Amino acid sequence: KQEVTQIPAALSVPEGENLVLNCSFTDSAIYNLQWFRQDPGKGLTSLLLIQSSQREQTSGRLNASLDKSSGRSTLYIAASQPGDSATYLCAVLSYNTDKLIFGTGTRLQVFP
């Protein structure tokens, strides 16, 4: 059974810092991995999608990497801003179930 874990559960950093969010999954049989952002009480915004054959994807200040063999992904946020404060969720689309399995989330706060 696919399990997805995110570390840390919460993170508070000053503005301007570069930071790394971690995601690990137990079954490497995946189609892809997605990183989402969720603001309090709101829906999910897709940030980056990494196909199983890819190693990384970049969008602006965000860079996501994928190491499928070790079951790990990282989301790197450069020069963090207060507007980056949100919960970040990773999710894997599993071959075996054809369903998106979500991690537990990292709640990020960036203070001025």
Added chain:
Amino acid sequence: SAVISQKPSRDICQRGTSLTIQCQVDSQVTMMFWYRQQPGQSLTLIATANQGSEATYESGFVIDKFPISRPNLTFSTLTVSNLSPEDSSIYLCSVEDRSGGYYEQYFGPGTRLTVT
């Protein structure tokens, strides 16, 4: 990408009543999904809604409690029946875009339900 809207955005309901949530997509999609997010938790899949057939429910979710309709390729509804305070959650609709070989999921803005 797909643009998804949900109605209502939030509601406060009394226990024992029902709430129907609507999900509208700006393009035709084969697969639509309904998720529940309980306070402080991650997302849990309730069911997959396919047009022209009955929804497929995940373990722990039943049709009597969460009836789903999917009348066409751009619209679906989720009803949460016989509400109890434990049903207080955010309910999210999502669609999967498989065009070009990229199985990417997009989510609606969510419906925040509070049961009193």
